[in-house]
Amino acid sequence: MKNICFYFQIHQPLRLKKYRFFQIGQDHYYYDDFQTEEKIRILVEQSYLPANRTIMDMIRSSNGKFKCAFSISGVALEQLEQYAPEVIDSFRELLATGSIEFLAEPYAHSLSSVFDTDEFELQVKMHADKIESLFGKRPTTLRNAELIYSDEIGEKIINMGFKTVLIEEAKHVMGWKSPNFVYSHAYLPKLKLLVRNSKLSEDIFMRFSNPSWTDYPLTAEKFIGWISSVPSDENVFNIWMGYESLGLVQRPETGIFDFMKAIPYHAMEHQIGFALPSEIAKKHDATGSLLVPFPISWWGHEKDLSPWNGNDLQQEALKKLYSVSVRVRMCNDKPLLHDWLILQTCDHFRYMSHKEAYGSYYESPYDAFVNYMNILADFLDRVHAQYPSSIDNEELNELLKTITHQEKEIATLEEEVKKLKARKANTSEK
Amino acid sequence: MKILMFGWEFPPHILGGLGTASYGLTKGMAEQKDLELIFVIPKPHGDEDQSFLKIMGACHIPVVWKENNWEHVNQRLGQFMHPDEYFWLRNGIKYDYTRIYTDELGCIYFSGKYPDNLIEEISNYEAVASVLAHQMQFDIIHSHDWLTYPAGVFAKHISGKPLVIHVHATDFDRSRGKVNPTVYSIEKRGMDVADHIITVSNLTRQTVIEKYHQDPRKVTTVHNAVEPLPNADSFTKTNRKDKVVTFLGRITMQKGPEYFVEAAHRVLQKTDGVRFVMAGSGDMMHDMIELVAKRGIADRFHFTGFLKGRQVHEMLAESDVYIMPSVSEPFGISPLEAMQVGTPSIISKQSGCAEILTHAIKTDYWDIDAMADAIHGIVKYPAMYKSLRDLGKEEVNNIKWYDAGLKVRAIYDGILKY
Numbered sequence A: 001m002k003n004i005c006f007y008f009q010i011h012q013p014l015r016l017k018k019y020r021f022f023q024i025g026q027d028h029y030y031y032d033d034f035q036t037e038e039k040i041r042i043l044v045e046q047s048y049l050p051a052n053r054t055i056m057d058m059i060r061s062s063n064g065k066f067k068c069a070f071s072i073s074g075v076a077l078e079q080l081e082q083y084a085p086e087v088i089d090s091f092r093e094l095l096a097t098g099s100i101e102f103l104a105e106p107y108a109h110s111l112s113s114v115f116d117t118d119e120f121e122l123q124v125k126m127h128a129d130k131i132e133s134l135f136g137k138r139p140t141t142l143r144n145a146e147l148i149y150s151d152e153i154g155e156k157i158i159n160m161g162f163k164t165v166l167i168e169e170a171k172h173v174m175g176w177k178s179p180n181f182v183y184s185h186a187y188l189p190k191l192k193l194l195v196r197n198s199k200l201s202e203d204i205f206m207r208f209s210n211p212s213w214t215d216y217p218l219t220a221e222k223f224i225g226w227i228s229s230v231p232s233d234e235n236v237f238n239i240w241m242g243y244e245s246l247g248l249v250q251r252p253e254t255g256i257f258d259f260m261k262a263i264p265y266h267a268m269e270h271q272i273g274f275a276l277p278s279e280i281a282k283k284h285d286a287t288g289s290l291l292v293p294f295p296i297s298w299w300g301h302e303k304d305l306s307p308w309n310g311n312d313l314q315q316e317a318l319k320k321l322y323s324v325s326v327r328v329r330m331c332n333d334k335p336l337l338h339d340w341l342i343l344q345t346c347d348h349f350r351y352m353s354h355k356e357a358y359g360s361y362y363e364s365p366y367d368a369f370v371n372y373m374n375i376l377a378d379f380l381d382r383v384h385a386q387y388p389s390s391i392d393n394e395e396l397n398e399l400l401k402t403i404t405h406q407e408k409e410i411a412t413l414e415e416e417v418k419k420l421k422a423r424k425a426n427t428s429e430k
Numbered sequence B: 001m002k003i004l005m006f007g008w009e010f011p012p013h014i015l016g017g018l019g020t021a022s023y024g025l026t027k028g029m030a031e032q033k034d035l036e037l038i039f040v041i042p043k044p045h046g047d048e049d050q051s052f053l054k055i056m057g058a059c060h061i062p063v064v065w066k067e068n069n070w071e072h073v074n075q076r077l078g079q080f081m082h083p084d085e086y087f088w089l090r091n092g093i094k095y096d097y098t099r100i101y102t103d104e105l106g107c108i109y110f111s112g113k114y115p116d117n118l119i120e121e122i123s124n125y126e127a128v129a130s131v132l133a134h135q136m137q138f139d140i141i142h143s144h145d146w147l148t149y150p151a152g153v154f155a156k157h158i159s160g161k162p163l164v165i166h167v168h169a170t171d172f173d174r175s176r177g178k179v180n181p182t183v184y185s186i187e188k189r190g191m192d193v194a195d196h197i198i199t200v201s202n203l204t205r206q207t208v209i210e211k212y213h214q215d216p217r218k219v220t221t222v223h224n225a226v227e228p229l230p231n232a233d234s235f236t237k238t239n240r241k242d243k244v245v246t247f248l249g250r251i252t253m254q255k256g257p258e259y260f261v262e263a264a265h266r267v268l269q270k271t272d273g274v275r276f277v278m279a280g281s282g283d284m285m286h287d288m289i290e291l292v293a294k295r296g297i298a299d300r301f302h303f304t305g306f307l308k309g310r311q312v313h314e315m316l317a318e319s320d321v322y323i324m325p326s327v328s329e330p331f332g333i334s335p336l337e338a339m340q341v342g343t344p345s346i347i348s349k350q351s352g353c354a355e356i357l358t359h360a361i362k363t364d365y366w367d368i369d370a371m372a373d374a375i376h377g378i379v380k381y382p383a384m385y386k387s388l389r390d391l392g393k394e395e396v397n398n399i400k401w402y403d404a405g406l407k408v409r410a411i412y413d414g415i416l417k418y
Helices: A033-061 A074-083 A084-094 A118-135 A149-157 A198-205 A220-229 A256-269 A275-282 A312-322 A324-331 A334-344 A365-386 A393-429 B018-031 B072-075 B083-090 B118-135 B146-159 B181-193 B201-212 B257-270 B285-295 B310-318 B334-340 B368-380 B382-397 B399-414
Strands: A002-010 A069-073 A100-102 A164-167 A182-185 A194-195 A237-243 A272-274 A289-290 B001-005 B038-039 B054-057 B141-143 B163-167 B196-199 B220-222 B243-248 B274-279 B303-304 B321-322 B345-348 B360-364
Touching: A002 A100, A002 A220, A002 A334, A033 A084, A033 B141, A069 A074, A069 B141, A074 A084, A074 A118, A074 A334, A084 A118, A084 A312, A084 B243, A118 A149, A118 A289, A118 B018, A149 A182, A149 B399, A164 A275, A182 B054, A194 A237, A194 A275, A198 A237, A220 A256, A220 A272, A256 A272, A275 B274, A312 A365, A324 A334, A324 A365, A324 A393, A334 A365, A334 B072, A334 B220, A365 B285, A365 B360, A365 B368, A365 B382, B001 B018, B001 B118, B001 B146, B001 B220, B018 B038, B038 B118, B072 B083, B118 B146, B141 B360, B146 B163, B146 B181, B163 B399, B196 B201, B196 B399, B201 B220, B243 B257, B243 B334, B243 B368, B257 B274, B257 B285, B274 B399, B285 B303, B310 B334, B321 B368, B334 B345, B360 B368, B368 B382
Parallel strands: A002 A069, A002 A237, A002 A272, A069 A100, A164 A194, A182 A289, B001 B038, B001 B141, B038 B054, B141 B163, B163 B196, B196 B220, B243 B274, B243 B321, B274 B303, B321 B345, B345 B360
Antiparallel strands: A182 A194
C-alpha cells in the first residue's frame, strides 16, 4: 500500500535590530521585538491557525486516517509561546488526535551539525526537552535544520539514538534513484533515510497557483492520480514543505485549503494511506544505501551548503561565531547562552548570500553582514569578559572542573566531618 | 550613419565627469563600424585621441566671412585641420555674426572651460553650430549636456535632422534644488525640441520627466560605463598601519562633503587606526577645513587639494574605502574607477550609479550613522573588504561602454525609423 507522508516545517528567526558599531559594548540587546512580533502574527493569523484548522478537519473527516508531522524550531516555539500561545494550544489539540508527530531538530535551527557537533547534540537534546515539556511527548525522528545531511552527520545522529532522518532529494546524491523508497545510511544500515519528493512538494508550495504552469489548476484528484499512477513498488511519498506554504505563500483565495481538505478523500478512493515518518521507518525496510560524502540541504539549486557558507562574508561570520563555542558552553550566564543560540540561527547567514537571500529584511548582503558582525563583536566581548582570555580552553575547563568539584568535595567532606563528630559524640557518651 | 555631436570637454583636458563620459561613450559607439562620429568641442588642444572619431574645434570654424590666403590659414590652423576644410566651411556662413568679436580668420575665441561669461560662450557656440549645420551632411545631431543644447537645437532647425540630447546632469542636481532660471530655460528648451532624450540614470530620467515635464516615452536611460584601465595592476597599495578612507571629487554642495566629515567624526569616536582623506578642491573646501577643526579630528583628517591624471588612480588605489556621499549625483563615475583598482566603495542612494552596482555599499546621503557603520565594517571586518574588492572589481569590469553604445544606437534607429 502506498503511503503519503506529509511533514511541515515551522521556523522563524528572531529579527536582529539595526545595530551600529558605536553600540558595541554599550547595548547588549540585539533583537527587534516589534518586527519579530509583527512577522509571527502575520504567519499565525494567515497561515498557522487556518492551516491547523484545516488539518484538524482533515483528520476528523478521514476518521484519523490522515496523518502528518511537524517540526517546529526552538526559536519559533519561543516566539509562539510569547506572541501566539493559542497556536501551541491548537497543536496540543492536534496531538491529542494521535495523528500528528513532532520531529526533533537542533533548537536554534542552526548549522551546528556542520560546524560544531557537540553543539549539535546539545541543541537536539534541548529541542527534544522543549517539545516534551510543551507537548508531553519526546520526538523519535530527526530532521536537521534545512534538511542538512551527510554521512558524517548521519553517524552523529545514530549515536544520539535516532533511527530515522529526513533528507532532501538532491540530484547529485540520488542519481537515477527514486525518492519513493526508504534508504539507509552509507555504512550504518540501522539509520533509515526518508527522502523528500521534491517534484510533488514543489507542485504544492511553488507551482500551485501559477497559471503559466502546464498542470494549472492543480486539483486533489489530479495530484492523487499522479501518485497512484506510479509503479506500485514505489510506496512512500514524502511531501514536505514550510508550513507557511499553506495560507501565506499560497493564499487562501488560491484554494489551497480546499485542495488540502480534498486530499484524504481522493487518497482513500485510490487506497493510498497516510503515515508518519516514524511509522514509515518501522514499516519499510531500506531498499539501498545512499552515499552522501558532502552535506546536502533543501535550499537553492545546488542543494548544498552554499546558501549559508557560499561566500567570504558568510564564512567569516561563521568562523568567528563558532570559534568561541567551547568557551560559551563553559559559561553559565543565562542571557549570554540564549543570545548564543539565537545568533546561530542559520537564516542570519543566508541573508548574507549574494544569490539566496530570499526573505531578507536587509537591503543587501553587505548590510546583513555588517549588522551581524557588529552584534557578534559585542557578543564576543561579553564571552571574553566571562573568563580571562589568557587561559586556554583546556586549562580553563580543568580549572572550572576543580571549582565545581571543590564545592562537591567540600560538601562531602563537611558531611564526613558531621558524621565523625556525631560518632565522636556517641562514643564519648558511651 | 553619420552623427554630429556637440560636446564641451574631451580628454585629456577635462574638468569633470562630462569629458570622461563623452570619451567613453564615443569610443564604445565607434566599435560599431558603420557609425561615423564628428565631435565638436569649443577648444581642442590638438592632443586629443582622434583614432576613432573626428574632433572639430568651434574656435577654428569661421562664422564671419574674412578673406585670407591659403598659406596664412595653413600656418594658423594646420595642426588642427586642412586649410581647404576652412575654406569649405566658410561657405556655410549664412547669417551675419559681425556683432560677435572674431579674429582675422572670422573665428570666435572660446575658453573651453566654465568661465564667468558662460552664457555668452554658449550662444557663440550656437553661431558655430549654424555654420556646421548649413555646410555638413549628417543623419543625427547629438548634444551632450545643457551647454550644447542651444547648438543642437539650432542645428536641428537649420538641417531638419533629428536631435538627441544627452542629459549628464540637470540644474536640480547641481544646485540642490535652487535652480538658476536661465540655465533651466536653456535645459527646458533643449528637451522640448529634442526628438529623444538620453539620461544617464533612472534618477535623472525621473527629474527630466517631473521637473522638465517631458513625455516619458521620449526619455530613455543609458547608464554610463567605465573605460577599462589597461594598467590597473600597476596601481598598488602600500602597506600601512592605518586604513585610509577617501572622498574624491569637487568639494561642492552637490557632493555632500559635510556628511563625510560627520561620518568620519562618528567613526573616530570608537575606532583607532583609520585616517580620512578629502581629495579635490571646491567652494566648500574652507568650510570643510573649519568643520574638521571644530569636530577635533584634524589629526586624522587630511586634505590633498586637486588631483589629476594618474594621481587620481593612485589615490584611489591607496585607499581602503572610497566614499561618495553625493546629495544628488546623476551618475557618478568615480566609484566605478575606485572599484577598478580594487577599492570598496560606499555610495549614496541618490547616485545614479547605485542603480547598476550590487557590490558597493549604498546608504542615504544624510544617514551618517549608516555611512559610519559601513566604513567601520569595511575597515574592521576583513571578509567584507575582500568581498567588496574582488566582486566589485569583477562587476565593474563587466560594465562596458560598448553596451551603452548599442543602446544609443537603438535609439538612433528608433527615431530614424529604421
